[in-house]
Amino acid sequence: MEQAAVFDIIYYLMVGVFFTHELDAVKRHEWRVLPLLSHLPDRGAEQFFIWFHAPIFALLLLGGDGEPSNGLRLGLAGFAIVHVGLHWIFRKHPAYEFNNPSSWALILLTGILGAAYLTLVSVS
Numbered sequence: 001m002e003q004a005a006v007f008d009i010i011y012y013l014m015v016g017v018f019f020t021h022e023l024d025a026v027k028r029h030e031w032r033v034l035p036l037l038s039h040l041p042d043r044g045a046e047q048f049f050i051w052f053h054a055p056i057f058a059l060l061l062l063g064g065d066g067e068p069s070n071g072l073r074l075g076l077a078g079f080a081i082v083h084v085g086l087h088w089i090f091r092k093h094p095a096y097e098f099n100n101p102s103s104w105a106l107i108l109l110t111g112i113l114g115a116a117y118l119t120l121v122s123v124s
Helices: 003-027 042-062 071-090 101-123
Strands: none
Touching: 003 042, 003 071, 003 101, 042 071, 071 101
């Protein structure tokens, strides 16, 4: 398999798992944990959270177009790792609902794929 194809597979797996995590995030009311949204009325915060993901998803998809070392791909892979840390920090928050193996598998797999992507880019 060509090296570029391996990069694409890992990147798109990371994106796919991240998208799936965000579906889970709506179910788990993630906006109730986020500092900028947790003080808003629940319905408004939910709508902002959902609609804010349109540009985020566009960035994730745009990052797939180009060289493996493009800044957008690298930044998103790095964020996937930071994202795990953010969930770890917020895990004790009273409104945190990602308290099941499936949610954590999605969170961790996104970070693992991000780390794998960055590792492969750095050694290529």
